[in-house]
Amino acid sequence: MVSSKAFLLAILGCACLCSSILAARELSDAAMVERHEKWMVEYGRVYKDTAEKAQRFEVFKDNVAFIESFNAGNTKFWLAVNQFADLTNDEFRATKANKGFKPISTSVPTGFKYENLSVNALPTTVDWRTKGAVTPIKNQGQCGCCWAFSAVAAMEGIVKLSTGSLISLSEQELVDCDTHSMDEGCEGGWMDSAFEFVIKNGGLTTESNYPYKAVDGKCKGGSKSAATIKGHEDVPVNNEAALMKAVANQPVSVAVDAGDRTFMFYSGGVMTGTCGTELDHGIAAIGYGVESDGTKYWLLKNSWGTTWGEKGFLRMEKDISDKRGMCGLAMKPSYPIE
Known part of the structure; x- marks a missing residue:
């Protein structure tokens, strides 16, 4: 007891x-x-x-x-604590920073200029930053115009490769002026539609001439064009090998499902595992490579500032079993033609 x-x-x-x-x-x-x-x-x-x-x-x-x-x-x-740390995942999914890509259900088939390239003949590693074809990381803020940042990043890349000059181009001109198609400024848009606007507009002006405001504004007509493109093409859908052919030759616009909590707080390394394929965010594929442990990855440029990811950049696993690619990045790639 x-x-x-x-x-x-x-x-x-x-x-x-x-x-x-x-x-x-x-x-x-x-x-x-x-x-x-x-x-x-x-x-x-x-x-x-x-x-x-x-x-x-x-x-x-x-x-x-x-x-x-x-x-x-x-x-x-x-992962790391970043600017989204006081938002629930549902709130993050609904924020304009994570809503901005509006894919259309049908589109006119295009050619694919890199079709006949052999994947085996491509370099094992590509990083367009080292070739001076990528401008510094930008920040779209709470305006849902990721489509404009993605399209501009791809356009800045091809202009550099064609002319030798890296020019920071204006997303705000797209936000304010590309309003007669399916693009709706801070309410979302589509990269192919942005390319169409640039062609019809006779080009796009510089960032310094038409600075980013992160809100919908009135179009300032008559802005002097700094660069233009002649056309655009879509990469064959759900085909990472085809995407690799394109990215080996120029930066490419891609769309992803960025709503997952791990994407929200991504800070570094190669993102692996599973994520959704409900495309809601436009970014740019600017290279690819292989980690020391053999993991293949895509190198991507985001538009959420340098406090997110690897100083604004992201690496996602490449050549996964799902043909749509990690977070759907192989579903809607496209690129401009100079």
């Missing part, structure tokens, strides 16, 4: 343990509050009242827990 003394000691021990757990939790919460405060300062986040701040803190805390749990696993890539 347990003595009263032993019973009392057990109770006291339990009380001390509970107190320690509560103290640890309070310390942990205090540290998380401080972390949230620093994050708010870093990203210039301001809330309308204490209630919203408390709500956002809980979301922030949940996201941090998810990121740390993911990074503790055995994966080929990792």
Whole structure:
């Protein structure tokens, strides 16, 4: 039979343990509050009242827990707390930064100028940044015009390869002026349609001449063209080998499903695993390569600033079993022709 003394000691021990757990939790919460405060300062986040701040803190805390749990696993890539850390995944999926690509169900078939190239004759690694064909990372902000950034990135690349000059071109001109087709500025658009506008418009002006504002604006007619294209083609759908042929020769516009939580907080490494194929975000394929462990990857340029991903860039696994490609990147690729 347990003595009263032993019973009392057990109770006291339990009380001390509970107190320690509560103290640890309070310390942990205090540290998380401080972390949230620093994050708010870093990203210039301001809330309308204490209630919203408390709500956002809980979301922030949940996201941090998810990121740390993911990074503790055995994966080929990792996540980090970034500018989206106080958004739920549902909110992120609905934000304009993650909605901007509007694929059409039917399109007119085009030629594919790289059809007869042999994949075996292509270089094993391509990075158009090293050839000076990629401008620095840009940030679309809360305007859903990823389609414009994707199209401009591909166009900047082919102009550099054709003329020898890398020119930062204007996404805002597309946002403001390309409004007579299916493109709708900050409400979304399609890269092929952007290419069509550039052809009809006689080119696109420079970023410095028509700066990005991250909102729909009135078209400033008469902007001096800095570069133009003669046409555009689609890469054969669901064909990573065909996409490789195109990317080996120029930067290519691609669309992906960017709604997954791991995409939301991607920070580095080669993204592997599974993700959706409901295309909602336009980016640019600017190369490909092979990791030291043999993992093949696509090199992609995003438009969410340098605090996301590998200083704004992303690597995704290449040649997966799903013909649509990682996150659907092989479903709707296209490129301009100079």
